[in-house]
Amino acid sequence: MPTVSRDVDYLRLILHQDSDGILLSRKRSPELAIELPEIQELRMLLGLLADRGIEKVRITGDDPALREDLTEVVELVASISGVREIALTTRGVGLAGRIAPLAREGLAAINFNLDTLQPKRFKQLYGSDQYRAAWRAVEEALAQGVTVKINTVVTQGFNDDEIEDFAELARTMPLHVRFVEWNTDSEALAPPADFLPAWEVFAAVPHALHPGQAPPRSGPAKLFEVDGSPGAIGFIDNVTDHFCSECRRIGLTDRGEIQSCIFGHGLSLLTQLRGAEGESGVREFIDRVVRRKSTLVSRLGNAPSPFLEATAEFALARGDAAAAYGAAAPPPPAS
Ligand code: SF4
Numbered sequence: 001m002p003t004v005s006r007d008v009d010y011l012r013l014i015l016h017q018d019s020d021g022i023l024l025s026r027k028r029s030p031e032l033a034i035e036l037p038e039i040q041e042l043r044m045l046l047g048l049l050a051d052r053g054i055e056k057v058r059i060t061g062d063d064p065a066l067r068e069d070l071t072e073v074v075e076l077v078a079s080i081s082g083v084r085e086i087a088l089t090t091r092g093v094g095l096a097g098r099i100a101p102l103a104r105e106g107l108a109a110i111n112f113n114l115d116t117l118q119p120k121r122f123k124q125l126y127g128s129d130q131y132r133a134a135w136r137a138v139e140e141a142l143a144q145g146v147t148v149k150i151n152t153v154v155t156q157g158f159n160d161d162e163i164e165d166f167a168e169l170a171r172t173m174p175l176h177v178r179f180v181e182w183n184t185d186s187e188a189l190a191p192p193a194d195f196l197p198a199w200e201v202f203a204a205v206p207h208a209l210h211p212g213q214a215p216p217r218s219g220p221a222k223l224f225e226v227d228g229s230p231g232a233i234g235f236i237d238n239v240t241d242h243f244c245s246e247c248r249r250i251g252l253t254d255r256g257e258i259q260s261c262i263f264g265h266g267l268s269l270l271t272q273l274r275g276a277e278g279e280s281g282v283r284e285f286i287d288r289v290v291r292r293k294s295t296l297v298s299r300l301g302n303a304p305s306p307f308l309e310a311t312a313e314f315a316l317a318r319g320d321a322a323a324a325y326g327a328a329a330p331p332p333p334a335s
Pocket of ligand 1: 243244245247248249260261262263
């Protein structure tokens with residue numbers, strides 16, 4: 001069996017709202033039966049990816065917490081031999097009251113995308129007044145022993161006045177707050193002009209931060225401990241210090257398409273699986289995609305951030321704050 005040329009061990013399982021409840025139920029129309037993998041086909045694709053080194057699966061896409069079949073999805077992923085960790089990315093709305101069964105099935109970690117701790121702002125941002133429901137899910141996850149990370153994109157003039165409040169969460173609760181420069185899941189091809197570089201957020205945190213040690217497969221954040229606190233603070237500087245050369249992630253969509261990068265187009269593994277070559281065709285296809293990724297990230301290795309090149313209008317004055325952040329930040333773990 002050929003081996004891959006790069007350590008790819010992290011899969012984003014990307015689920016879309018229109019497959020909600022259909023992915024795993026028997027209620028699919030003939031059209032969807034053509035478009036979506038059957039449960040045994042999805043299991044086979046996940047198994048073949050696990051054979052190629054995938055150990056961690058993150059369930060993501062249109063908010064998976066809103067899916068009626070989320071527990072079944074977790075159960076399916078947990079049944080794949082070789083998968084050692086299952087994580088979820090969500091805003092948290094719709095999750096409270098469901099975390100205990102998810103944890104029992106094997107869900108170990110939840111990343112909450114939460115850009116504000118203010119109910120009014122939450123409504124303004126997400127068009128929903130369910131801030132408290134989202135926060136209940138955070139508390140419930142902690143009570144169930146699930147690892148909690150809160151991802152916060154800080155933008156100038158919108159939520160930069162909440163940096164202290166977010167930092168206070170990490171000081172008082174056993175969770176990680178991770179300040180993200182830019183939400184790469186957005187449709188935009190470049191960060192907005194009001195993005196804040198990590199060093200400015202770092203400078204605004206009112207606590208002494210000490211470089212911390214992130215566990216393996218824990219993501220690309222540069223992690224800091226806060227004096228005497230149960231939590232930690234991380235910075236995901238995906239604009240100013242892009243980390244593509246460290247990337248160990250690929251994606252699989254609910255259409256059975258494999259993606260070498262979140263910005264890449266999907267290539268259909270499902271077509272391969274249903275084709276003449278079947279399983280061996282899929283194995284070869286996965287190898288090709290992973291090799292292509294290897295070439296891509298090697299090329300990106302020491303190049304300046306493509307985001308910065310694409311957004312020349314950013315005034316990135318690398319002043320004292322940038323120097324202090326650069327000197328203090330630990331190297332990011334492999335993502
Ligand atoms: S290669 Fe870069 S942009 Fe693509 S998924 Fe990895 S870290 Fe993200």
